Amino acid sequence: MEEKILTGRLYDVQGFSVQDGPGVRTTAFLKGCPLHCPWCHSPESQAFYKQLSWMSMRCLGVDACKQRCIKACPKNAIELGVTQKDVKTGTDLQLIHVKRDLCDNCGKCADACYVEALYLCGKDYTVDELVNRLLQDKKFYDRSGGGVTISGGEALSQLDFVIAVLKRLKNEGIHTALDTTGYAEWEKIAMTMPYVDLYLYDLKHLNSEKHQAVVGVPNEVILDNALKLAENGKKLQIRIPVIPMFNHDEKNIRDTAQFCKRLGNAVEVVQLLPYHNLGVMKYLRLSDDPVAEATLPNDAYIEKLKRIFEEYGLPVTVH
Structure with a gap:
């Protein structure tokens, strides 16, 4: 049996990632997440399946490719769409429109699109393939005190694969970080502990x-898992997205600072x-559905929130 x-x-x-843990790092982003944050800056990370993405700025127009897609x-599922001016030549370009209710993300149109205006978000790797890619940057990890960060989506949703990759990286002496929402059974998180040097914890x-x-x-399991990681001597880099009209009020920020304080020396930085x-x-690129946008928080308010964490003696940075 094979x-x-x-x-x-x-x-x-x-x-060359410098915000996903110490030093220069390479970050591997896995698809699939049990959370559905409306502000997510990588919406292609949420679904587990491969998704067709359409980038109009790459399109040469259907006349140039003879309607290959x-x-x-x-x-x-693909029809003629709007016409727009080519920014370089000023000529009219006949673009396409993806009928999302008919598209099954098979990727045949992406295969036909040689300029990759249509492309599939999602690629399957074997453990060897991903580890070999990550090892290409080892000299940068060694010189900078960096390493590899496994991120998502929620990487714990592909636990067996993640553990296999982390084991290989640790055998190579590479610093490892796991970026997680913390929304998983404790047993899953515990299985990663021997192979993770730092948890980036949302x-x-x-x-x-x-x-x-x-x-x-x-959030109960998320908070409980953070406390258990701290009790087990693991290091945490707490990440807090500051979202207007959701969590940016002073009460929630103080509650969050108090919780971080409970984690003690486990917290390397907030x-x-x-x-x-x-x-x-x-x-x-992924959908025709309307997108909700919030007002960007101003620098002065973010500085005020930063001072709250500092009041609790917590190291804090803004990114």
């Missing part, structure tokens, strides 16, 4: 009802991540 090869599904591997689609809101109403899950709208274009 042995099944273990694979994981990623949507990106990003080198339209002809390739077996579901008739805290969205300290009120569980508000947490569930906005991101779709309660990162405040002010909301930005850079992910809006990614939503538009």
